[in-house]
Amino acid sequence: SLGAPADIDKLSLAEQAYVIQLKAELRQLEAKFANPLAEAVGKKRDAAPVGNAGPPEKKARRSTFGKKFQLVCETRHLKFADLCVQVVKKYSSQFGTCDLYVTDYTENRDIWYYAPPEEQDGKERDGDDYGYSKQPKRAWPGPYGWLVLKVNVKDPHGQLVNTKVDEGDFVLLRNVKMKIMAEGAKLEGDMWRDNDNPSKINVVKLLNQDKPEIQELITRKEKYWAKRLAQHPPQPNESTKPSKSEKKRQKKQKQQEERAKTAADAARVAERNKHVRCSNEEALLMSVKDILDLDNARHTNTLPNGTSYILPFVNTQYRTKAHVVDYEPKSLGDFAVPPIPDCNEEPSPIDAMEWDVSQKYEWYFSLCLEDPSPAKARTPAHADTVKPRMWVHVRHEDAQFLFGNDMDDPQDLRTSPHLLAKLREKLCILWGNLEEKGGEGEGVASNRPFECCVQEYGIELEEEDPERARVPFGYKKLFRLFGATIL
DNA sequence: GGTTACGGT
Structure with a gap:
């Protein structure tokens, strides 16, 4: 210049x-x-x-x-x-x-x-073109x-x-x-x-x-x-060379993990909803309980100076097998909504004139997931043990992926009974008779666990939000469902 | 109310 x-x-x-x-x-x-x-x-x-x-x-x-x-x-x-x-x-x-x-x-x-x-x-x-000096x-x-x-x-x-x-x-x-x-x-x-x-x-x-x-x-x-650290979790450091015995131990552990994985694969194929397909097949399954990390084992960070604190969220993706025990909104008719206008975005004068936003609809709903009960434990004696539940949001794109190509684009479901029927049919495949039970699936028999991917993310709560005081650094942890398709 | 570099981040 x-x-x-x-x-x-x-x-x-x-x-x-x-x-x-x-x-x-x-x-x-x-x-x-x-x-x-x-x-x-x-x-x-x-x-x-x-x-x-x-x-x-x-x-x-x-x-x-x-x-x-x-x-x-x-x-x-x-x-x-x-x-x-x-x-x-x-x-x-x-x-x-x-x-x-x-x-x-x-x-x-x-x-x-x-x-x-x-x-x-x-x-x-630094003048070391061949990288001879390690660090x-x-x-x-x-x-x-x-x-x-x-x-x-x-x-x-x-x-x-x-x-x-x-x-x-x-x-x-x-x-x-x-x-x-x-x-x-x-x-x-x-x-x-x-x-x-x-x-x-x-x-x-x-x-x-x-x-x-x-x-x-x-x-x-x-x-x-x-x-x-939430956005860039520290990578395990390769430069610290593990000792011989440490290497041996790691190898053994890896073998064990692999064996466990094979067994787990067999087990999970045996009991899962075969009418739902999920991408990232190779990823290990994680339970809802472990994803939620209620004791913050994966969400605690220790600074170089020794102080540790709880991370509000970690940008990670998981794969889980769970069943749907509840959903929101309570009426399927509200699963499609007009898009929420983005307040941060300048309203384009062209958009405003060309078409009425209220004509456009998006899928938007949430599912509540719970770990499947082990087959043996499905007795009244064990039924009342409180299992952690995880709400996952299903955004428009993920819902389209979930419902597959044979599903039409969303419209006002109150005036499109055909689409509503189709939606109900799809969701029945996913959650069985949950809707008949009126949500809150206590003892839903026909509800087989399905596999899906879950992304953890965080949003900053508004200053006025009373919840803000209860979450670390004002950030709330949320989950999003993706990668699953109802066949 | 002020100069004094180099190299490194």
């Missing part, structure tokens, strides 16, 4: 500085009109400091650290700021100088972008994205940092001068000796975490990791 290389060279330092400043200010403007804290932790309101403090650019926010306090997302080129941050990484060098990599889990697009592992294409092999660098521990600020710390501050500050510590960095060195470079912080006050040290190690700024930081941090 600067023009031909020859012209770039002609730009004086002053001109370059001017360009940098303009760009930084442009960013500032953009940020003001977009999200104040952008996508660091998801949507806008996720990132707002807790306790109704409001967006950070509101001048009204007071900090216990004083008026110069800023979040990393607020810092700008050539401005001075007091930062309350956690140390992610520290590179010390001999001469009382050191590089601190810090974060408060707010996003600033002018700082260095740390690509998450899934974005790294492995091409940066050239220690993998970046995160956080990823535009969340980590580099601060160049010099004496006398460097003294203290070198000796007293460790990775993971919370620190207050006073009077950090922000700067972008050159066009294309990243926003960094500088802490140099104060010429008027040469012995003044502007680094304060914060020993307890009771400051509201630290509490808010930790909240953002947990939110970031919960979301990150």
Whole structure:
């Protein structure tokens, strides 16, 4: 954007500085009109400091650290700021100088972008074209994205940092001068000796975490990791070589699993609804109980610092064999609905004129699934043991797949008795006489378990939703049925 | 209310 290389060279330092400043200010403007804290932790309101403090650019926010306090997302080129941050990484060098990599889990697009592992294409092999050296660098521990600020710390501050500050510590960095060195470079912080006050040290190690700024930081941090780990569960690390005995054990376990799988395959074919076909035949079946993970065995994460917490959801797909014990809505006539208008989408004037949305219908219903009872246990004595139930949503596309090609597109079922009859016929194959029993399938005899795929996902609940307080980080775990077809 | 690089992220 600067023009031909020859012209770039002609730009004086002053001109370059001017360009940098303009760009930084442009960013500032953009940020003001977009999200104040952008996508660091998801949507806008996720990132707002807790306790109704409001967006950070509101001048009204007071900090216990004083008026110069800023979040990393607020810092700008050539401005001075007091930062309350956690140390992610520290590179010390001999001469009382050191590089601190810090974060408060707010996003600033002018700082260095740390690509998450899934974005790294492995091409940066660091002069090691053949990959001889196994791990050239220690993998970046995160956080990823535009969340980590580099601060160049010099004496006398460097003294203290070198000796007293460790990775993971919370620190207050006073009077950090922000700067972008050159066009294309990243926003960094500088802490140099104060010429008027040469012995003044502007680094304060914060020993307890009771400051509201630290509490808010930790909240953002947990939110970031919960979301990150839900969407990108850490891959089992191949580089850690298992020992010989460990390998043996793994092999044995694999054999056992395979044998169990073969047995399970035989058993599941023996008793399943053969009129329902399900894709991903090779995937292991998981019980409703295990998918629900009521004790959160698969939904607990432990951070590098040892604190653990419950993940609201994990982006995963399962395959299960279950039977339908209930459904929603209660009347089959309501299984097709006019599409819910997407509030986020600008209504297209063309759409509005061309056709009336109310003419269009979509499948939309939910099924309640339960693990099949073992054949022996189907006695009154065992019948009353409460089994976990899982509601799965059936969205339009998945319903079309479920009903197969011989099913017409949905319409208003109240005025299309033919389609309603066809729907009833299909569902009878799926759930037997459940509808006759009026839902709530207690002791539904003719209801054979069928196989289907289930996707776990999460949605963020509205601020006003009373349920929000009861789910981790405001996210609710939901399930969607897919991959099954009624033959 | 301010300059001091390199390389690395």
